[in-house]
Amino acid sequence: MSKSSQKRERTWLLNPFHSNGTIKRVPELEDEMVDPPEMVDKNVFDRVFGSLLGLAIGDALGASVEFRPQRFLVENRVTDLQSGGTWGLNRGEFTDDTSMALCLANSLVACRDFIPYDQLVRYKWWFRNGYMSSTGNCFDIGKATKKSLLEFEYRQVTFSKEHRIPIDQMDYLHDPKLLRLFDVDCSEQGVAGNGALMRLCPVPLFFYRNPKYAVRFSGASARTTHGDRIAIDACRYYGALMVAALLGENIDDLLDSNFYVKHQNWFNNEPLHDSVMNIVGGSFKKRGGYAEGIRGKGFIIHALEAALWALWANKDSFERGVLAAVNLGDDTDTTAAIYGQLAGAIYGFHGLPKKWRDIIYGRNYIECLSRWIVHDGERWSLEKTQGYFPDLMTSSKQHTDTIIRTVPEDQTPPEDVSSSRSLSKYSSDKTAENSRSYHRTPSEPLHSTAFSANRKPSPTSEIGKPYTRFHDRDYTPANDPSSMPGYSMEGLETCEDVSKWLRSLDKAFANYVSGFETNLVDGFWLLNHVTNESLLKYGVKKREHQEKILNEIRKIQHRIDEKRFKNSNQTRL
Known part of the structure; x- marks a missing residue:
């Protein structure tokens, strides 16, 4: 097949933008995409499709109750896909994981x-x-991922100036010599959140016929946004599990406790972190x-x-x-998306519940x-990758040994000092459990609040950050003035804090x-x-009381907006 024919087959991948610069939605791309020119192995396809769709099903199931504590789910167990909830999504729609x-x-x-x-x-x-x-x-993004992508944008701008490449061409850089010069490890040190694991499955699914490289690339896929050795090794291990499932x-x-020993050559005889x-x-x-x-x-x-417990149990x-x-x-x-990747590869597409698999958004895509x-x-072909990134073909030990160890090797970190969080050891357990950050809130308009990348001020436009908790899958240095969740700034962390605040507004409340x-x-x-609707549910029926609370x-x-704007300006000075 000629190169021009191959390019025509992949136009839906190579240029996902409309002529006016807006992005094409998934249903639009579904209309453009074509199947591969050759047939593929049905059994392998069943497992690959099962893994990707299993991820999406888990993501969609968990989306409606994201952030909800376990005690809430004891009384309100999830048993099916549902609309509404945290992000106000339609049934079958997914979040950032998918x-x-x-x-x-x-x-x-x-x-x-x-x-x-x-x-x-x-x-x-x-x-x-x-x-x-x-x-x-993009309604749902973790802070570590956000910071890494801001850093990537900054590096693109710098690189374009150094190499005299028009900035509008930087997204289409393909020269191997130039790519070798671009540092793609955009993560800060100490970032070991689950954001690297939630998106992993395409790598082992693509490279499973070459287990050593599937495992190596699984770890490398984490490094772009989550650079801690724990995150890298967790992805190497989970990638190996998916390879084994496809095989x-x-x-x-x-789930054998000797899995690593039996597949040690897949890991290039490089040990995994003790916590893994x-x-x-x-x-x-x-x-x-x-x-x-x-x-x-x-x-x-x-x-x-948690994902492996759900599989084992x-x-x-x-x-x-x-x-x-x-x-x-x-x-x-x-958690459910991580489970779905591996379980989907084990059970295959036909092992997924039909009631869910046919209504997932973008299912045909x-x-x-x-x-x-x-x-x-x-x-x-291995040769092409060697041409682009020869360092990926060598031991990753040099990279991982330079990463700061954020937890003792012989124990799981306490929740409020784990390497995935921005909270200091003095943070409350409640804050440590719920720390999150998002690009926008599900039911509020986007409020313009300043944010700056950690390493350098980003030349790109500022990003609105509302009042939500920071993503648990993220890490921010504890001295970052923007790292405190908005509700913590106001002393409103627990249900008891909210009750006290409510009483302070009016005795009748x-x-x-x-x-x-x-x-x-x-x-x-x-x-x-x-x-207004939720206040009715809470028993606030008087219109004037609803308006006062809102x-x-x-x-x-x-007040939170003003504090964040002031802090972010101080960060730049």
Whole structure:
């Protein structure tokens, strides 16, 4: 096949923009995409499609209750896909987990290779333009990912000036000599959140025929945004599990405490971090689940352990396993998305519940993309990657040994000092559990608040950051003045804090305290999700009382905006 024919087949990947500069939505790209010219192995395709769609199903199931604590889910268990909730999504729509995974998969197919620079470009398109988003916007992004993408943009601007490349051509850089000069490791040190793991599966799915490189690239895929050795090794291990699943190993083989020893050559005989080896050894095998310490948290070790627990405790059912992952609470969508990647590869597409697989947003796109992953993965050549990034072919030990160790090797870090969080050791447990940050809130307009990249002021436009908690999958230095969640600035962290605030507004409002507490309205929920409709649910029926409460919330939001603007300007000085 000629190069021109190959290019025509991939126009939906090579240029996802309209002539007016707006991004094409997934349904539009579905109309443009074509299947590969050759047939692909049906059994392999079933597992690849199952893994990608399993990720999306887990993400969509958890999206409606994202941030909700486990005690809330005890009384309100998730049993099916639903609309509304945290982000106000339609049934079957997904969040950043699936969007970033699709960006990564698109890059592998577009380049027919592992090119981290192109991966970052596509993440940037998602962040700035809503590429691969189920809503057409980037509504959900972790702070570590955001900072890494801002750093990437800064490096693009600097690189374009140094090498006299027009800035509008930087997203289409393909010269191997230039790509070798561009530093794609945009993460800060100490970043070990679950954001690297949630998007991983396209890499092992594409390279599974070459286990050593599948494992190596799984680790390298984390480095662009999450540079801690723990994050890299967690991705290497989980990538190896997916390779083994595609090669036909069963669940017991995958969850064997000797898995690393039996597949040591896949890891190039490079040891895994002790916290990852603890999971390999079976730390997730706890019948009591949540009661015995399994948590769906943002630290990558907690997330990995939770996903494997859901798989181990529900070996014969994708449906039970993914719902178990969601109902752990907290980072519900990501825990379930991580579970769905591996479980989908094990059970295959036909092993996924039909009631869910047919209503996932972009289902046809994911199906065709899966065919391309199988097709191009079969034809991948090592020589091309060596030409682009020879360092990826050598030991990763040099890179990982330079990363600051953020937790003791012999133990899992306490929640409020884990390497994935920006909180100091003096932060409350409540704040540590719920720390999050997003590009916009689900039910409030975007408020313009200043934000700066950690290393250098970014030359790009500032990013609005509302009042939400920081992504658990992120890390920010504790002395960053922008790192405190908005509700913490106002002393509104717990349900009790909200109840006290409510009583302070008016004596008559004491009657509403029980309604707020019953619905677990903490500071985050108050500042991001309270509306006239929800106030009715909490028992606030008088219109004037609703307006007063909402007006006071707006005042708090305004104060947070002013504090953040002041702090971010001080950061630049």
